[in-house]
Amino acid sequence: MWSAGHGQAAGPALVGLLLALFLPGSGGVEPGAGLVTCGSVLKLFNTQHRVRLHSHDIKYGSGSGQQSVTGVEASDDANSYWRIRGGSEGGCPRGSPVRCGQAVRLTHVLTGKNLHTHHFPSPLSNNQEVSAFGEDGEGDDLDLWTVRCSGQHWEREAAVRFQHVGTSVFLSVTGEQYGSPIRGQHEVHGMSSANTHNTWKAMEGIFIKPSVDPSAGHDEL
Helix, strand or coil, X not given: CCEECCCCCCCHHHHHHHHXXXXXXXXXXXXXXXXXXXXXXXXXXXXXXXXXXXXXEEECCCCCCCEEEXXXXXXXXXXXXXXXXXXXXXXXXXXXXXXXXXXXXXXXXCCCCEEEEEEEECCCCCCEEEEEECECCEXXXXXXXXXXXXXXXXXXXXXXXXXEXXXXXXXXXXXXXXXXXXXXXXXXXXXXXXXXXXXXXXXXXXXXXXXXXXXXXXXXX
């Protein structure tokens, strides 16, 4: 049986307030070409199954029992916003472009939990369960995901993959859908191979303008 927490999903008005608190003076720019930067808040779109990465205060009824992560088709759902954060203290300064190969945390805006995976089977496909874990953005080392992309930085128009640092699986969707109480939402899980089920694009959100010229300086690989 699924279990719901006491807090229910907030609406778009609260999301707007949260974005303002997270991103004071962010200097958000119009959607289009550009870079994804640390501190930005965005939605992630699976290009194969056309769903957005989503979470909510509903826990898995099996496996870890942690907060569930799913994919939803709706573009306007307030529970699909994630904040890009560093993998360690000072590891992702606000406004710095995210590098290909960099480890980041994806923090769910409305619940403060981090995208997470571990060695539990996912409920529908028996792949690796993906959950949301931690409190107020603080979790553990299993919250780290490496951004896999071509080139030097994560570009907003490019498809990228997220590979889990601790277990090497890729953040994926393969089409299985849940019944009640989250009917129609897609299972999100970890898969061992890179394939069409695990490509994602940055979509709606507030993007921090780059604090430095990404073309200047040298690579730190």
